[in-house]
Amino acid sequence: MKVYLDHGATTPVAKQVLDAMTPYFDKKFGNPASLHIWGTEAVDAVEKSRKLIAKRIGAKQNEVVFTSGGTESNNWALKGVAFANQNNGRHIITQKTEHDCVLKASKWLETQGFELSYLGVDNHGLVDPAELEATIREDTILVSIMQGNNEIGTVQPMRELGRICKEHGALFHSDACQSFTKEPLDLNKDKLDLITINAHKIYGPKGVGALVVKNGTKLTPLFHGGQQDPGRSGTINVSGIVGFGKSVEIADNKKNKLMKNLRNYLIDRIMDEVPNSFLNGHPEKRLINNANFSFKGLEGEALVLRLSARGIASSTGSACSSKKLEPSHVLMAIGRPAELAHGSLRLTVGWENKLAEIEYAIDMIKKEAKWLRDIGGCDDV
Amino acid sequence: MMYSKNVMEHFMKPKNSGTIKNADGVGQAGNIVCGDVMFIFIKVKDDVIMDLKFKALGCVAAIATSSIVTELAKGKTIDQALEMSNQDIVEALGGLPPVKVHCSLLAIDALKEAIYDYLKKQDREIPAELERAHERISKEVQGIEGKFGNFVEKQREFLLDKK
Numbered sequence: 001m002k003v004y005l006d007h008g009a010t011t012p013v014a015k016q017v018l019d020a021m022t023p024y025f026d027k028k029f030g031n032p033a034s035l036h037i038w039g040t041e042a043v044d045a046v047e048k049s050r051k052l053i054a055k056r057i058g059a060k061q062n063e064v065v066f067t068s069g070g071t072e073s074n075n076w077a078l079k080g081v082a083f084a085n086q087n088n089g090r091h092i093i094t095q096k097t098e099h100d101c102v103l104k105a106s107k108w109l110e111t112q113g114f115e116l117s118y119l120g121v122d123n124h125g126l127v128d129p130a131e132l133e134a135t136i137r138e139d140t141i142l143v144s145i146m147q148g149n150n151e152i153g154t155v156q157p158m159r160e161l162g163r164i165c166k167e168h169g170a171l172f173h174s175d176a177c178q179s180f181t182k183e184p185l186d187l188n189k190d191k192l193d194l195i196t197i198n199a200h201k202i203y204g205p206k207g208v209g210a211l212v213v214k215n216g217t218k219l220t221p222l223f224h225g226g227q228q229d230p231g232r233s234g235t236i237n238v239s240g241i242v243g244f245g246k247s248v249e250i251a252d253n254k255k256n257k258l259m260k261n262l263r264n265y266l267i268d269r270i271m272d273e274v275p276n277s278f279l280n281g282h283p284e285k286r287l288i289n290n291a292n293f294s295f296k297g298l299e300g301e302a303l304v305l306r307l308s309a310r311g312i313a314s315s316t317g318s319a320c321s322s323k324k325l326e327p328s329h330v331l332m333a334i335g336r337p338a339e340l341a342h343g344s345l346r347l348t349v350g351w352e353n354k355l356a357e358i359e360y361a362i363d364m365i366k367k368e369a370k371w372l373r374d375i376g377g378c379d380d381v
Numbered sequence: 382m383m384y385s386k387n388v389m390e391h392f393m394k395p396k397n398s399g400t401i402k403n404a405d406g407v408g409q410a411g412n413i414v415c416g417d418v419m420f421i422f423i424k425v426k427d428d429v430i431m432d433l434k435f436k437a438l439g440c441v442a443a444i445a446t447s448s449i450v451t452e453l454a455k456g457k458t459i460d461q462a463l464e465m466s467n468q469d470i471v472e473a474l475g476g477l478p479p480v481k482v483h484c485s486l487l488a489i490d491a492l493k494e495a496i497y498d499y500l501k502k503q504d505r506e507i508p509a510e511l512e513r514a515h516e517r518i519s520k521e522v523q524g525i526e527g528k529f530g531n532f533v534e535k536q537r538e539f540l541l542d543k544k
């Protein structure tokens with residue numbers, strides 16, 4: 001049996017999405033920048049997607065700018081806001097469990113004369129709004145807090161954080177790549193100015209995303225060129241954008257419910273049936289498809305590859321699995337001791353998973369965890 | 382991370398995993414960076430290593446290298462075993478990803494420690510080089526205990542009581 005439980009890394013492209021995209025490779029291949037009917041046909045398709053995405057996130061159509069994905073959008077949000085608003089201040093706030101691209105862009109901004117503050121998180125991975133309140137200053141130009149964490153799934157209190165940003169006149173950005181269409185998020189109600197989203201976590205194609213930019217937000221472009229999409233240069237990825245729109249269109253509550261049920265079943269049984277297992281992240285405030293465990297007395301890379309040999313896709317934050325041999329910065333930030341970070345396993349379900357697949361995965365996890373603990377001399381520890 | 386076919390075979394079906402009751406020597410080595418811990422148990426007769434078993438809490442490479450080290454050392458004299466290098470291990474495994482080469486040192490270290498333990502118990506002379514290696518390795522193990530707490534200690538108690 002083959003069971004894909006790594007939807008947090010990427011999802012398959014859904015059949016409807018693929019079908020919607022296909023004509024835009026050969027029949028409707030035009031460049032939206034062209035004046036002829038091939039061009040206008042492409043423009044129509046792109047605008048249809050833009051409208052769908054804008055509606056889902058509570059934005060106006062012209063507030064959605066397409067990009068090459070989450071990394072570009074996050075880099076653009078941070079660097080673009082920093083450089084366009086440096087006359088108002090050079091202080092930026094983010095937090096410790098952000099995705100690497102936000103943290104690395106932040107570190108780079110420090111070398112450019114910006115001052116960064118990194119908020120801590122509690123044992124469940126939650127940012128404390130009071131800490132934001134205490135950290136935010138007159139010269140804070142931007143606050144960037146992800147909505148749902150990619151590793152442990154913790155979902156932040158966006159509305160509360162947004163309110164604090166607005167009270168202090170700071171722009172508010174969120175990386176919503178993992179949470180988009182899974183958790184409610186609204187540009188205006190959540191007092192956001194910029195939102196990063198992408199397609200390949202929601203059954204769309206890789207290499208396409210968007211930065212939602214509230215009208216009036218000052219933002220320096222990342223790419224200089226023809227400004228094909230307002231504020232963003234580069235030939236428009238029409239087929240990708242069509243797929244992105246379709247993936248948003250088909251993401252609905254029914255599918256969310258399916259994922260949540262499978263995920264809950266998975267967590268309940270693993271916690272019950274694997275001794276010395278711990279849930280990483282918040283018990284309730286977590287992405288509907290995310291489960292993240294730590295198993296004492298085993299190493300995560302070994303578990304991932306044992307499971308892979310059984311046809312199961314998963315991931316880990318163990319030190320041995322990283323290029324730098326460092327444990328996951330997220331597990332460290334929530335205060336997991338080194339030995340627990342060592343044995344972490346992330347499973348992220350999708351709506352195409354079947355209950356029988358989850359049951360098979362649970363059986364294999366039990367078996368392989370036991371095997372690894374035995375070979376490590378830790379079956380009793 | 383791409384592992385060779387040979388590494389995956391040793392990882393999926395390791396040879397000589399387990400412990401030896403009344404072992405003639407037991408060695409422990411650990412990797413302070415990632416926190417992996419390994420034990421090797423040896424049985425010696427007429428200066429020849431007749432049997433080896435290992436326990437390894439660690440990554441794919443750590444388990445695979447333990448398996449191959451125990452295989453390669455079986456039947457070797459003490460002196461021959463001490464000459465084994467991590468280069469031999471990496472070659473026998475058909476290569477290791479560069480970041481994983483350090484794991485192959487771990488198994489060699491654990492074997493050295495087992496031999497050290499054996500020679501000590503026999504009241505035999507310890508070669509100067511082995512003495513130096515012992516100092517380095519035991520320091521590393523202590524470092525892990527500092528980082529990973531009583532967990533490593535418990536693992537050791539558990540394993541050594543069992544043997």
Ligand code: FES
Nearest residue numbers: 320415417440484
């Ligand atoms: S021993 Fe940790 S990377 Fe292999």
